[in-house]
Amino acid sequence: MxxxxxxxxxxxxxxxxxxxxxxxxxxxxxCKSDCRVVCERSQECFTSGLDVDSCTDNCQDKSDDNKDHADKAQECADCVSARVCSEVIKSCIDDCFGV
Known part of the structure; x- marks a missing residue:
């Protein structure tokens, strides 16, 4: 016992x-925030000099203040993380416009 x-x-x-x-x-x-994913992919695919930390902070501030922006950032992050850079423009422009 x-x-x-x-x-x-x-x-x-x-x-x-x-x-x-x-x-x-x-x-x-x-997990990385949606904003971080979006900013890192922007730097990797389009703007090599992009300040990822500043981009992430700005995006996160907008997301904190606006649920629609947060939803848009999530949609964009989901789209860009599943694609190579050459596919991002044609496949993710609608999901990422304005993020």
Whole structure:
């Protein structure tokens, strides 16, 4: 009986450790913001001198103030992240215009 109780406590401890590790890795590694993806692809595909940090900050500020802009940034990020640079202009112009 005592062995069973010790194993149960050990399993709970392992479970919480796993949950904490996954949560921490998501926070630290995290996904890039939609604005960051859009700005990085803009730099990579169109404007090599683009300041990605400034672009991301400006885009994020607009997204924080306007849900429509945030939705547009998400649509654009989804579009550009799935394509090579040569496809971005013809495939993503509608999704990305105004972001």
């Amino acid at each position: 005592m062995h069973c109780i010790m194993m149960e406590g050990s399993m709970k401890s392992r479970t919480w450790t796993l949950v904490a590790a996954v949560g921490l890795s998501l926070m630290l590694g995290g």
